[in-house]
Amino acid sequence: MKKNNPLAALLPGLLSAALLLAPLPLNAEPVTIRFGVAQVGKGGVPFSSSGVAGLADQRKALQQELGSDVNVEWFYFKGAGPAVNEALANKQLDFAVQGDLPAVVAKAGGLDTRLITADNLLTSTYLVVPADSPAKTLQDLKGKRVALFKGTNLHLAILRALKRQGLGERDFRTLNMDFATMGAALTSKDIDGAWFDARAFDLQASGVGRIIYDTRAVDPRLTRQGHVLVRGEFEREHPELVQKVVTALVKTAAWTSDPANKETVLSLWAKSGTPIEALRAEQEGQSFQRRYSPLLDAFFVDRYRATVQESKELGLIRGDVDVARWIEPKYVDTAIEQLGLQKLWTPYDAGNRPIVR
Secondary structure, three states, X not given: OOOOOOOOOOHHHHHHHHHHHOOOOOOOOOEXXXXXXXXXXXXXXXXXXXXXXXXXXXXXXXXHHHOOOEEEEEEEOOOHHXXXXXXXXXXXXXXXXXXXXXXXXXXXXXXXXXXXXXXXXEEOOEEEEEOOOOOOOHHHHOOOEEEEOOOOHHHHHHXXXXXXXXXXXXXXXXXXXXXXHHHHHHHOOXXXXXXXXXXXXXXXXXXXEEEEEEHXXXXXXXXXXXXXXXXXXXHHHOHHHHHHHHHHHHHHHHHHHOHHHHHHHHHHHXXXXXXXXHHHHHOOOOOHHHHOOOOOOHXXXXXXXXXXXXXXXXXXXXXOOOHHHHEOOHHHHHHHHHHOOOOOOOOEOOOOOEOOO
16 A cells, blocks of 8 residues: 655645746846937937937837836937948847838848838928029039938939939039038038928928929839838847837828818928928928828839839849748738728739729
């Protein structure tokens, strides 16, 4: 007959006591997400003058979605896309808001990233001349001093516009300047023209400059597209956090797309230092629902394929980019389904025509 072990009866109690006396694990340090924006406001203020991600920052949308266990740090780069690329390469950022060209340049150079949502679409580029300049067309500035911010997503849009007119950078005395320097040079008339984003309307309203070329007015294929991307390593390690980030951005895009919020949106962008009147003029006749759709649709994919091809042709990149593998739409699709927003945004085909569902 098997004898009972008197210690066996004591084991449950001893284990319970040991667990009570054991030191409790320390709370883990909160995860920190570092978000870079390839734009900065006047005087270096940390605000952007367009796009959904900058609004998400101001409205604390990511913190609300991620909760207290995750910190979010935002960094705004005066050096625009090239500076953001450097920070990504040094693993100083996890997410970034950029334009198409800088991201393509970095990807072709081997930087491990994934495009996870659109941030702004159909963004125009404007050629501004001094208000009293006799110039009326691109041809009028041949051989003149024209400034642009090289390496940004305006750069390729400018080259596209010039090519359409049978021109190239060498037809002008091209100068590389950031936007603040261009504005000062245009005011002092040290240059004959400069390529700007929405800041062009501020210069025009103040009487400093006059817009003589608008890429969007000529052809939607001459516009710029912006996105949010994530470092590949971060995505592989934290896919659940990537989903939450995209969900927060999709919520912000839905809020931005509501016509009732238009003036509030403009007032938030105006914190960048760009007057609200200039922002309103730049957005005149534009649908926020279209321009700030998060969809990675056929139009978005085609524009990035075109950016890759044109960048190769113009010698801006040497390597290739598999756009289909680079773009990851599952996070946006999941967010839209979970939030019940399937009818809010219309997908567009490669020719910028709405797709009937």
